[in-house]
Amino acid sequence: KQEVTQIPAALSVPEGENLVLNCSFTDSAIYNLQWFRQDPGKGLTSLLLIQSSQREQTSGRLNASLDKSSGRSTLYIAASQPGDSATYLCAVNRVGNYGGSQGNLIFGKGTKLSVKP
Amino acid sequence: DTGVSQDPRHKITKRGQNVTFRCDPISEHNRLYWYRQTLGQGPEFLTYFQNEAQLEKSRLLSDRFSAERPKGSFSTLEIQRTEQGDSAMYLCASSLGDSEAFFGQGTRLTVV
Numbered sequence: 001k002q003e004v005t006q007i008p009a010a011l012s013v014p015e016g017e018n019l020v021l022n023c024s025f026t027d028s029a030i031y032n033l034q035w036f037r038q039d040p041g042k043g044l045t046s047l048l049l050i051q052s053s054q055r056e057q058t059s060g061r062l063n064a065s066l067d068k069s070s071g072r073s074t075l076y077i078a079a080s081q082p083g084d085s086a087t088y089l090c091a092v093n094r095v096g097n098y099g100g101s102q103g104n105l106i107f108g109k110g111t112k113l114s115v116k117p
Numbered sequence: 118d119t120g121v122s123q124d125p126r127h128k129i130t131k132r133g134q135n136v137t138f139r140c141d142p143i144s145e146h147n148r149l150y151w152y153r154q155t156l157g158q159g160p161e162f163l164t165y166f167q168n169e170a171q172l173e174k175s176r177l178l179s180d181r182f183s184a185e186r187p188k189g190s191f192s193t194l195e196i197q198r199t200e201q202g203d204s205a206m207y208l209c210a211s212s213l214g215d216s217e218a219f220f221g222q223g224t225r226l227t228v229v
Contacts, residue, residue: 004159031215032215034217034218036220041225042222042223043121043123043220043222043223044208044210044220045220046217046218046219046220049216049217089159089160091160093215100214100215101215102173103165103173104150104165104173104175105150105152105160105218106162107159108159109158109159
């Protein structure tokens with residue numbers, strides 16, 4: 001059974017710091033991994049999608065890495081800003097029976113980030 | 118707005134009543150997913166459709182829950198005889214095949 005763990009559960013940093021959020025998963029047979037941002041009471045905003053064959057993806061100040069063999073992904077945020085304050089969720093999509101994706105995402109509980117001005 | 122749209126955004130209902138939520142996916146997306154999220158937890162998968170076919174249902178989806186996507190476009194999620202434990206955020210997402218999933222803003226259900 002695939003389980004996704006995110007550490008730490010909460011993180012508070014001063015503005016301008018670079019930071020790393022961690023995600024680990026128990027079954028390395030993943031199709032892809034997706035990072036999301038969630039603001040309080042809102043839906044999820046997709047940040048980055050990494051296919052199982054990729055090692056990293058970058059979008060602006062965000063960089064996500066994937067190490068399937070060790071069951072880990074990290075989300076690196078450069079030069080953090082107060083507007084980055086949100087909960088960050090990691091989700092894995094497993095390989096299905098016919099080589100495509102299983103279909104459903106399995107989520108961690110998230111890391112709640114607070115960036116202080 | 119071409120994103121995933123959910124209606125209503127908030128619903129308060131009395132225990133025992135039936136409720137129905139609607140999700141309109143991104144227009145060209147063939148897959149549509151329903152998730153449930155409670156406070157402090159990540160979203161949990163409920164069910165998903167590829168076009169109009171319901172391909173997978175979670176064990177979380179009890180007999181009181183039913184989802185439809187009759188024409189492969191919008192979807193509805195109905196909860197019958199609501200219980201207080203059904204209080205949660207219900208999230209809909211869509212994707213084009215195995216690609217990136219995009220989520221709506223969710224429907225927050227409160228059962229009193």
